[in-house]
Amino acid sequence: MLRARSPVRPERRTRADVIVAVVLAVVVLGGGVLYWRSSAAATTESVTAAPGTFPQPPSSAATVPAGFTQAWREPSAATSAPLVVGPAVVTADGGAVTGRDATTGTAHWSYTRTAQLCTAGSGFGEVMALYRNHDATACSELTVLAPSSGARRAQSNPDALPGTRLLDTGTLVAITGANYVQVVRSDLVKTTEYGTVATPDQPGRQPRPDCDFGSFAVTQGRLAVLERCPGESDDRLTVVAPDGGSDATTPSVVFSQPQPGPHGQVVAASGDRVAVARPAPARLEVVDGQGNLVSTFAVPVPDADLAADPPGGVARTTSDNQHIYWWTGSATVAIDRGDLTPAWTLPDTSGPAVRYGDSVLVPVRGGLQVVNPATGAVGRTIPVDRGSWTGPVVPGVAGSVLLEQRGPELVALTPAR
Incomplete structure (x- = not known):
């Protein structure tokens, strides 16, 4: 193993010397290991x-098997769902992100920093x-990795x-926050920002810079934010075009409308x-592209399920070609992907x-x-031992492998078998 160091003598170090990278590369079984140090x-x-x-x-399996056997388990505290x-x-x-074989859990690549992860997606x-910065006060170091090799593709400082949370629209990714959200494209260039900008280059470009954000949902061409603003007793639902316009610092707001009633949460x-x-009562309200209420559906769940913002400001959902599956906290609701009508609970x-x-x-208790x-309609229940x-x-699924976060x-x- 060879180690390359800057030839600068310690007693003559300057600030520039401190941030010079130290690189060590070793070829291992056709792959590679790369170490470096940065100022951040x-x-x-x-x-x-x-x-x-x-x-x-x-x-992928054509049918559900008679049962499942645990194949492997690994810590993954920085993910909220199987990735x-x-x-x-x-x-x-x-500080580690690891690409694993679905069947065995074998690690085929890894990217590890001494900094702590905020989240991964x-x-x-x-x-x-997305990693914390050097003093752990912010999540400002974003790295993009190739899934088949773990090679670093790009990085930025959001x-x-x-x-x-990192929310994927399919072509863009929204990086959420309690009062600020920004959207980036594949080269990690910011396409739009919305909310309270810490140090705006040109003040006055945000329509409501003092609101708190409760929940988010994204789809192609839309970023929905449920916000609570000073002087307003109702929630405000705002939809922003995530691809922005000619200037990323000025959000392109599709609509922003007060939503009368108890505080709610964006589901989808x-x-x-x-x-x-x-x-009070538990219900799902569907709003159209102008912010108008078009339909309301009773949802047979306790009010307590809906009385608080979802963890991380994002409803716990999965989806397939037909439905969005939403877990309220005590029940699972299937919502039509087209018109967002509840199908069953x-x-x-x-x-x-x-x-x-x-x-x-x-998932249910014990299976x-x-x-x-x-x-x-429920056909049968497969036992699953989840221990304590x-x-x-x-x-989640990876081929025929079932994953559980x-x-x-x-x-x-x-x-x-």
């Missing part, structure tokens, strides 16, 4: 996989890792605080419609549903319900 954070280690060596996940990007199942914990078909967005859930569940073969699987996606974990379960841990289940 301490050592980074990148272990990449050689091109074409990452195994593909097993083929599957390309061939990799990605775990993110502490996907965008543009790649892995996005304005975000702990608690942020689709086309020009937004679904907002409200308590299952009570006493532990998380949203996930499509698996010709059915959907819904998985096998459910008809069109009707919500009794909290929310967010499922159980709090700070990711668990992989394979069909039982």
